[in-house]
Amino acid sequence: MADNGDEEYRIQQGDYVVLKRGDIFKAVQIVPKKKIIFEKQWFFLDNAVGNLYSTTFEISSGGILQPQKLKETGNPSDLKEAGTDNRNIVDDGKSQKLTRDDIETLKEQGLKGQEIIQQLIENSSTFRDKTEYAQDKYIKKKKKKYENTVTILKPSCRILAMMYHGREPGKICHLRYDTLAQMLTLANIHAHSKVLVFETCAGLVLGSIMERMGGKLCRILHFRVSFNSLRMIVVWFPPRAGYGSVIQMYPGGGPVRAGVESFGFPAHFHDTLHEFPICHVNALLAGELDTTAKDPTAEEKLNLAADEEQIQPEAEQQGSPEEQNMETNAAQDQEKIEKEKRREAKAQERKVKLEEKRKKLAAAAALLEGRNADGLVIASRFHPCPVLMTLLKFLAPSRPFVVYSQYKETLIECYTKLKEQGGTVNLRLSDTWLRHYQVLPNRTHPVLLMSGGGGYLLSGTTVAMDQSKPAASQRSEEPAPKRQKVKDTEG
Amino acid sequence: MSFVEYSDCIQDGDVAIVYLSHNSVMPVKVQQGAQTQTRYGVIRHSTDLIGQPYGSKVTCSKGGWVYVLHPTPELWTVALPHRTQILYTTDIATITMMLELKPGSIVCESGTGSGSLSHAILRTIAPTGHLHTVEFHQQRAEKVQEEFAEHRVDHLVTVRNQDVCKDGFGVTGVADAIFLDIPSPWEAVGHAKAAMKRQAGGRLCSFSPCIEQVQRTCQALVDQGFEEINTLEVLLRIHDVRTVSLPLPDFGPDCRSDGVEETSPNYAAVSLKTTTPPREIPGHTGYLTFATKPRT
Numbered sequence: 001m002a003d004n005g006d007e008e009y010r011i012q013q014g015d016y017v018v019l020k021r022g023d024i025f026k027a028v029q030i031v032p033k034k035k036i037i038f039e040k041q042w043f044f045l046d047n048a049v050g051n052l053y054s055t056t057f058e059i060s061s062g063g064i065l066q067p068q069k070l071k072e073t074g075n076p077s078d079l080k081e082a083g084t085d086n087r088n089i090v091d092d093g094k095s096q097k098l099t100r101d102d103i104e105t106l107k108e109q110g111l112k113g114q115e116i117i118q119q120l121i122e123n124s125s126t127f128r129d130k131t132e133y134a135q136d137k138y139i140k141k142k143k144k145k146y147e148n149t150v151t152i153l154k155p156s157c158r159i160l161a162m163m164y165h166g167r168e169p170g171k172i173c174h175l176r177y178d179t180l181a182q183m184l185t186l187a188n189i190h191a192h193s194k195v196l197v198f199e200t201c202a203g204l205v206l207g208s209i210m211e212r213m214g215g216k217l218c219r220i221l222h223f224r225v226s227f228n229s230l231r232m233i234v235v236w237f238p239p240r241a242g243y244g245s246v247i248q249m250y251p252g253g254g255p256v257r258a259g260v261e262s263f264g265f266p267a268h269f270h271d272t273l274h275e276f277p278i279c280h281v282n283a284l285l286a287g288e289l290d291t292t293a294k295d296p297t298a299e300e301k302l303n304l305a306a307d308e309e310q311i312q313p314e315a316e317q318q319g320s321p322e323e324q325n326m327e328t329n330a331a332q333d334q335e336k337i338e339k340e341k342r343r344e345a346k347a348q349e350r351k352v353k354l355e356e357k358r359k360k361l362a363a364a365a366a367l368l369e370g371r372n373a374d375g376l377v378i379a380s381r382f383h384p385c386p387v388l389m390t391l392l393k394f395l396a397p398s399r400p401f402v403v404y405s406q407y408k409e410t411l412i413e414c415y416t417k418l419k420e421q422g423g424t425v426n427l428r429l430s431d432t433w434l435r436h437y438q439v440l441p442n443r444t445h446p447v448l449l450m451s452g453g454g455g456y457l458l459s460g461t462t463v464a465m466d467q468s469k470p471a472a473s474q475r476s477e478e479p480a481p482k483r484q485k486v487k488d489t490e491g
Numbered sequence: 492m493s494f495v496e497y498s499d500c501i502q503d504g505d506v507a508i509v510y511l512s513h514n515s516v517m518p519v520k521v522q523q524g525a526q527t528q529t530r531y532g533v534i535r536h537s538t539d540l541i542g543q544p545y546g547s548k549v550t551c552s553k554g555g556w557v558y559v560l561h562p563t564p565e566l567w568t569v570a571l572p573h574r575t576q577i578l579y580t581t582d583i584a585t586i587t588m589m590l591e592l593k594p595g596s597i598v599c600e601s602g603t604g605s606g607s608l609s610h611a612i613l614r615t616i617a618p619t620g621h622l623h624t625v626e627f628h629q630q631r632a633e634k635v636q637e638e639f640a641e642h643r644v645d646h647l648v649t650v651r652n653q654d655v656c657k658d659g660f661g662v663t664g665v666a667d668a669i670f671l672d673i674p675s676p677w678e679a680v681g682h683a684k685a686a687m688k689r690q691a692g693g694r695l696c697s698f699s700p701c702i703e704q705v706q707r708t709c710q711a712l713v714d715q716g717f718e719e720i721n722t723l724e725v726l727l728r729i730h731d732v733r734t735v736s737l738p739l740p741d742f743g744p745d746c747r748s749d750g751v752e753e754t755s756p757n758y759a760a761v762s763l764k765t766t767t768p769p770r771e772i773p774g775h776t777g778y779l780t781f782a783t784k785p786r787t
Contacts, residue, residue, distance in 0.1 A: 006690070009690040052786060054785065180588070181588035181589070182585075185584035190495060190594075190615060192618070214619070396497075396546070397544060398544075400563065408766065412764055416732065428729060429732060431728050432581060432725050433725070436723045437705070463560070
């Protein structure tokens with residue numbers, strides 16, 4: 001049954017999706033008649049609407065997407081003719097008879113990827129001498145080059161993390177996806193918690209955290225009333241739904257969240273998202289942040305002054321014609337009235353915006369003041385030490401925190417400062433080593449290229465701060481400097 | 492207290508984690524009138540634990556102290572009593588992300604084992620998801636069910652004592668994600684496919700220590716039409732922060748061409764804050780194979 005509550009699995013207009021071909025991903029939005037470039041091909045996404053997610057499409061001429069009919073089974077090399085080794089194969093670059101132009105012609109004739117590959121095989125003088133495995137490899141390589149398919153996926157943390165790491169690692173401080181995975185788990189991100197985030201990873205970390213928090217959680221229950229097939233939909237909020245929150249601490253003028261858009265969260269997810277500018281953190285910690293509504297007249301005066309400055313140049317332009325044209329006085333009076341109206345409208349708009357901003361700030365401050373956040377995640381281009389030492393103050397005791405840094409030294413500094421200050425246990429500086437494998441019969445081995453590094457993490461748990469000086473630590477967590485012993489004793 | 496939701500103070504009936512030192516944590520079932528022995532002395536639950544905030548420092552009878560922490564799946568993984576070899580946080584974190592787990596996910600798992608991964612899954616899918624976990628060993632199945640109840644997560648999980656390779660997961664067409672950690676995962680791939688939701692996008696993960704198991708599993712996945720089949724391994728590297736002192740060599744007084752002698756440096760060593768790797772690290776836990784289910 002097509003429409004069986006399937007809507008959430010179908011591509012809709014306006015959805016944020018991820019295009020995929022092989023290992024290449026790209027995040028885009030489904031916008032009618034918009035030309036998309038992906039992997040050197042142009043196409044339109046209009047035809048995708050209504051199809052299920054994870055459908056693979058073929059890009060036919062004109063950039064129209066067609067859902068792929070059958071799974072393309074059957075290797076073109078059903079010839080079964082193959083060699084045993086490459087001792088007689090000479091790589092002189094002349095074994096392919098088709099030229100670049102020939103192939104272009106084939107493409108223009110509208111030949112599908114599979115058919116082009118078949119042509120290449122038939123016109124290769126060495127293909128049948130290759131071993132079966134070499135033939136497989138050759139076909140895979142040509143498929144990668146000539147098959148013009150694209151799969152449309154529903155965005156997820158996994159897909160977006162891999163995409164950013166592959167396409168724009170600089171934007172995410174070179175955070176590798178498995179490191180992000182570690183962060184989300186070590187910080188115990190889960191629904192109903194209050195998490196503080198400080199990141200400059202284009203919103204990828206923030207979005208991933210939001211995904212794991214689940215937004216305003218509700219379960220949608222469907223009931224079917226049999227006598228007249230009425231479908232009743234009940235939305236049930238489990239107790240304490242919506243109590244979870246994510247507070248983004250941001251440097252500068254405003255929070256950067258472009259990456260969050262790519263997750264395609266439903267609107268209610270944003271109800272649990274707050275932001276707070278770090279320039280007010282010290283004031284908040286000192287109890288001196290004033291988020292009450294300011295004197296409205298004073299603000300208005302400021303705004304009016306700003307408005308007048310804006311209008312000045314306009315007035316100067318119209319100065320001379322105004323002087324010359326006495327006959328159009330009435331028209332000019334009308335203009336003046338309209339200008340006045342617009343100015344007032346603008347001032348009103350600004351008032352409303354400022355009030356909203358103030359309310360948001362007050363809401364975020366209220367969440368922070370209690371200093372009872374459940375988790376802290378830091379991943380930014382800023383030196384993590386001051387960020388960590390300051391934001392830790394907002395955490396309740398017995399709660400986890402995770403700091404990411406591209407560079408180990410900064411985390412060594414954090415570790416040292418935390419040890420001096422006390423109030424944390426279970427400190428661990430780590431990184432992960434990630435290796436992919438090719439698994440094929442008789443051809444299983446690790447993949448040739450490996451990621452050189454994915455960044456470092458410092459994780460720990462807060463505890464009640466010791467009231468007495470933590471200087472005399474009962475037991476040092478740092479292992480004693482090694483002495484030249486023959487045998488180490490295991491704990 | 493629950494493993495899926497924080498609370499502020501320790502209460503009778505909670506399971507708390509006592510942190511003794513960097514490599515030493517132990518679980519404690521908090522009970523009015525009970526006592527727990529540690530190497531630093533006795534902890535008296537009624538006075539030292541009940542009513543205290545989580546994260547408090549507790550001084551034991553011998554004078555030594557410990558911290559009492561709110562349980563998390565990560566702490567549980569290092570504190571739990573092993574009935575089988577378990578999965579550690581590094582693999583668990585990778586699995587959680589690659590299976591796209593989140594609140595509301597329906598997950599099937601086999602074998603349950605000691606419940607290390609199970610607790611992590613429950614934390615991630617709470618409060619609207621569900622875990623169907625299958626364990627063929629009766630005592631282990633019973634023990635883990637007890638623990639889920641004690642940890643106040645039993646409403647989120649169904650434990651079935653059966654053989655997943657013969658009888659499947661006990662549900663069909665509902666799972667968003669499947670996890671297999673069994674000796675012959677290729678025998679369960681068909682059942683996994685049946686348990687998964689019909690729409691495409693369901694994720695599967697198989698964990699196997701041996702490469703031969705991985706090869707057979709990948710073949711089964713290909714045969715069953717799975718896509719995006721990917722095998723990887725993740726290893727944790729710990730960096731121990733240390734201050735080291737390196738002595739400076741003495742090459743004798745520095746004689747310059749104009750005949751002026753410089754006195755040798757008066758410091759004999761340089762102090763350095765750096766990290767060193769542990770002597771031995773886990774070099775292998777298992778291979779993780781992931782795949783996506785197409786539409787059926």
